[in-house]
Amino acid sequence: MNDSRDHDKRIATMTFASVYPMYIQKVEKKGRSKEELHEVITWLTGFDDKKLKELVSKKVTFAEFFEQASINRHANLITGVICGYRVEEIKNPLTQQVRYLDKLVDELAKGKKMEKILRSA
Structure with missing residues (x-):
């Protein structure tokens, strides 16, 4: 139980700016674009390119990043x-949101079609 709280705290205090370049690298290495990455991030968070750039430059934590998001x-x-985590079973809302983003980036990098990544009811 303690490990889970430590993990959640570590994720909350990690800066989005420290992970963002890795997201770009991951998708571009697999032939996808930064624009497609931004489309995925916008779908999940509601952030436009200007807001995303601002959050990266301010080096906000994931906690601050998702506090400002409209999921x-x-x-x-x-x-x-x-x-190693089943995203639908994660109890901590912030950790779950970060893992949602990780999952979307992973699907983009794996070549999944955008209409499948950007889920709808």
Whole structure:
């Protein structure tokens, strides 16, 4: 139980700016674009490119990042395993939101079609 709280705290205090370049690298290495990555992030968070750039430059934590986000109402349709965790079973809301983003980036990098990534009811 303690490990889970430590993990959640570590995720909350990690800066989005420290992970963002890795997201770009991951998708571009697999032939996808930064624009497609931004489309995925916008779908999940509601952030436009200007806001995303601002949050990266301010080096906000994931906690601050998701506090400002308007999570897509279909985000609960994101399921599956990422980083060894089944996203739909994660209890901590912030950790779940970060893993949603990780899952979407992973699907983009794996070549999944955008209409499948950007879920709808």
